[in-house]
Amino acid sequence: DIVMNQSPDSLVVSLGERATINCRTSQSVLYSPNSKNYLAWYQQKPGHPPKLLIYWASTRESGVPDRFSGSGSGTDFTLTINSLQAEDVAVYYCQQYYDTPCSFGQGTKLEIK
Amino acid sequence: EVQLVESGGGLVQPGGSLRLSCTASGFTFNTYNMNWVRQAPGKGLECVSYIGTSSSTMYYADSVKGRFTISRDNAKNSLYLQMNSLRAEDTAVYYCARDRGYCRSTTCYGYYMDVWGKGTTVTVSS
Secondary structure (H helix, E strand, O other): OOOEEEEOOEEEEOOOOOEEEEEEEOOOOEEOOOOEEOEEEEEEOOOOOOEEEEEOOOEEOOOOOOOEEEEEEOOEEEEEEOOOOHHHOEEEEEEEOOOOOOEEOOOEEEEEO | OOEEEEEOOEEEOOOOOEEEEEEEEOOOHHHOEEEEEEEOOOOOEEEEEEEOOOOOOEEEOOOOOOOEEEEEEHHHOEEEEEEOOOOHHHOEEEEEEEEOOEEEOOEEEOOOEEEEOOOEEEEEOO
């Protein structure tokens, strides 16, 4: 099974600043035949289900603000949130869908300074 | 409106059984693979089980293999999770989630999850 590790576990960032969350997979999730990274990012606010933000490591889901972006390839990935807003306070998870069963990182809690 | 609504959660004793349901609306249910994902209190997300469009493909986490059974009824736009031999560590909020994967022939491939229900809570305790 693919093990996911996110860093940091928690993050405190000022309004308007940039937040960076990292995700490392225990094996590559890059599928060479189509050059796609099988990695997604989700946002979960307290008391709510997860919300899909990014898939294929860097494709933004429809309706997600463009201050959210994803990057990386192979085993190392990053979620970047530019111009942090108060409503971005949440726990963020990465998920691999290269292998079954799918697996999630442990989550990164983002708070406002 | 695209929607998933879970039901069937509750309090059950260790060793007991429970059947969760998820009713879909607002989209063509029989063209989507589906997942159950759970979240223990204060913890992260865990992929529990996955089923392809025609039920030809099913996957389970090792932690529930042999105890849980996923199924679907496309005529009723419904997804199910039969949970037997429940343990305290199965206590969690259980979400059903739509998958954007695809099927080729009889094999289905799970991708990311774009629509989630609000979840149903399962508590296993004596």
